[in-house]
Amino acid sequence: MTGAGLDLRVKQDKLVRDKVVDALRQAILDGALKPGRRLTERELTELTGVSRTSVREALRHLQSERLVEASPSRGLRVAIPTVDEVGHIYELRAELEPLAAKLFVERATQGEVDTLIEIAGQLDPAESNNKDVLDRFDQVLLAGCRNPILEQVLGGLYTRIHALRRISAATPGRIAVTKEEYDDFAAAVLRRSPEDAAEAARRHVKAARASALIAVNLLEQGSD
Missing domain, CATH: 1.20.120.530 (GntR ligand-binding domain-like)
Structure with a gap:
């Protein structure tokens, strides 16, 4: 039973991460999160209402899509194409x-x-x-x-x-x-x-x- 519960919880966590990815991606594409905008886990956690872990995973995924990138100062920002x-x-x-x-x-x-x-x-x-x-x-x-x-x-x-x-x-x-x-x-x-x-x-x-x-x-x- 414990193993089955763990498997289900992992699937739920993955679903939350995917929903955060979709929400942030759409905000970027719509211009609500503008190019160059700094992204902090704390702010995004407050905006999305999910855990920092889910936000962190979502940002990692968006980096792989080149929609988010490292900021020259610190942290991450919405990507600006060179x-x-x-x-x-x-x-x-x-x-x-x-x-x-x-x-x-x-x-x-x-x-x-x-x-x-x-x-x-x-x-x-x-x-x-x-x-x-x-x-x-x-x-x-x-x-x-x-x-x-x-x-x-x-x-x-x-x-x-x-x-x-x-x-x-x-x-x-x-x-x-x-x-x-x-x-x-x-x-x-x-x-x-x-x-x-x-x-x-x-x-x-x-x-x-x-x-x-x-x-x-x-x-x-x-x-x-």
Whole structure:
């Protein structure tokens, strides 16, 4: 009986840790915990209502996802991508996103095409925060590729640059340009042209990379 109870308790502890990981990850992705923000076990214990052990394990897991990193001063902080990391990530995006665009045109259902076009039309240049629209666009695009490995890899890249995408999108004038880029992509999808869709995606990634480099410099200036 003692052994069975111990096994059950371990499973429960693991579940708590996973819930803390999910909560902190979402707070980071939503911007509630901003890049460069120092993270202390005491504060997070108070915020989550769980033990320091669970918080410590959750932070260790988030470090493995590169969402949390060691702070230059002390302790941990929400990760800030380096210029080199941004360059490496956008090198991959420049190859993978055009491929995703091409596969979407070739494989997506008409319902997915209609949904993507509708979402693209919801981008509002007058709105500084279009995060939900961009996230839904990515989800439909990746699902329509019908390639789960590409979806996993490219989705992981989007997670790594979550803060940069949000900050660069809020840069004056950037969302208006993004709107034009998405409209070009939507038009290519409507024409069912894989080549034009891939080229539109390539142009978008190139412009996004330039904005991301500006964003990472802003993040570094505001970090501890």
